[in-house]
Amino acid sequence: MTVKQKKRGRPSKLTREAIVLGAKEWMLEQNKKLSIRALASHLEVDPMAIYHYFDNKAALLEAITISIMQGIYTPGNSSSWQMELTKLCHSYLSLLRDHPGLLETLLSMGGEMAGPAEVFRERFDLAIAPLSLEESRKNAALDLLVDYMHGFALALHCAKDKSKLEVSAIERPLALYLSILEVET
Amino acid sequence: MTVKQKKRGRPSKLTREAIVLGAKEWMLEQNKKLSIRALASHLEVDPMAIYHYFDNKAALLEAITISIMQGIYTPGNSSSWQMELTKLCHSYLSLLRDHPGLLETLLSMGGEMAGPAEVFRERFDLAIAPLSLEESRKNAALDLLVDYMHGFALALHCAKDKSKLEVSAIERPLALYLSILEVET
DNA sequence: TATTTTTATTCTACACCGTAGAAAAACAAT
DNA sequence: ATTGTTTTTCTACGGTGTAGAATAAAAATA
Structure with missing residues (x-):
């Protein structure tokens, strides 16, 4: 060397x-x-x-996106799975809120391996591990949650009256979502 | 005259x-x-x-958006509320898919009265009328569904491999969503 | 030491965007 | 014929991503 x-x-x-x-x-x-x-x-x-x-702006944005996604919350066993999942969602939404354009880049990076979208999937798996859901049900639950948050994050950026819309506004819909996972199949 | x-x-x-x-x-x-x-x-x-x-491009886009939103499906009593809601979602997503930028304009038009977002709320109310949900629960359900679809629509536009992602991909997450509404409170 | 090679940075330029402001064109009213 | 009103066009500015050539600064080589 x-x-x-x-x-x-x-x-x-x-x-x-x-x-x-x-x-x-x-x-x-x-x-x-x-x-x-x-x-x-x-x-x-x-x-x-x-x-x-x-190579181009897209490549730069992808590097930025990967870097930012490192900072997302890692769920553990310190509290209930509901709390851990909630913390994960807040963390993810805060990152999206504070970095305009991040969301679009993230989505354009597609579902390939090791993309930043995969990072969220891993954290999600960690959070709901105690539930030991069936695979197909887990995938549907992940899709529903992820796209919900993306839609919410987009609304955050597009809203003209920024004061009217905050991350805390996810609480009631999120509670509704959590209630699905609690139902046994 | x-x-x-x-x-x-x-x-x-x-x-x-x-x-x-x-x-x-x-x-x-x-x-x-x-x-x-x-x-x-x-x-x-x-x-x-x-x-x-x-006045400006935004004003034009708003007029376009209002015009396009006229074409959304109007739920009736011809089938179950699940089917009516599903048809509504497909209709909405198809409009968003076929008109790039529509979503961002729609969101920037905010929650004021008579905006195009209000149109979807009315159709949603029609679809789930048979359920006679409590108001606050209905609002949470609407928020969850709308933002989910917005997130999905954004993914449709950002996806590089367009063949991998179609409107039909909402079916399993949507089924999961519908199962929430069926649960009694 | 002088020259060449490699790499990093800057400069210039192009095609696109939204749009402000002045000019021009085409008509009706006077 | 002149004036007024409305619609359309022209010119121009500052913004965007970025291609391609020119330049600069070092190491490698002769």
Whole structure:
């Protein structure tokens, strides 16, 4: 293993990680959909510099999305499965709320392996493990919950009167949802 | 009442209705998000002509949305409430699928009176009238269903492999949903 | 040391978008 | 013939993603 092998060519201020980090910073403080030019000026760099590290905007957004999805809540055994699932949902919705455009990128990354959508599935499985549901029923339950939250997250972003709509508004529909899972088949 | 009172000024090829109609045509055949320039060239007119009839793009999209939402299914008594509700959902999702951007406009029009979101609420009420649910439970059920469908519709548009995702994919989650309403409180 | 090669960054430019504001065109009323 | 009203077009600005060429700064090589 070579130690401290120096890099050739012009020295770089940028890295993929720095770009993704800068993008997350920008999104949190601006709460707007990211543009390459805005990100570039935040990084104090020419817009085209970003394209040396990412093929296109979609590729950058995917990297950002994967990074953000790391921060989602991991259910454990510290409380009831209802509480754990509720915490998971709140965590997921907060991430979606605070990062405009995240949802669309997430969905466009499709159902392939190891995508960020798969991360939620794993956490969901953890949360409802105590129920030991039949597989097909579990899949239907996951689809219903995930798409419900996506619809809700989209409403959060589209709402003009932001004060009227908060994450806490999921409570009653979510309670209704939880009541399905409690019913034995 | 004056008969055939002639209009002053330059004669107009355009009307609000013609613009909305042309927009719907364009969306159906292109299946893309509408742009003012694309619509203008479809109507064989200068882009700015459209702004004589609509304040801005958002106003145009709202008119289009209202027009499209007229076409949604009206539940009756011809079959079980489950079937009527299912037909309503399929109808709604098909409209959302065939008109990209409709969903976002619909949500941005907010919860005010007589908005297109209100149209769905009325149809929902018709469909589940036989159940005579308590008001707060009905609201939670509506929220859960609407946001689920919105999430699903968004997934339809974002999916890269369009063949993998069709409206029929709602059936199992929807069946799960229907099972909630059947449970007595 | 001088030259070449590799890499990172910037610059310029294009096609698209929404749309503001001025100009022009076509008619009715005067 | 002139004025007024309405509709349509023209020109232009600032925004977007990004392709392609030019430039700069280092290491590698001669």
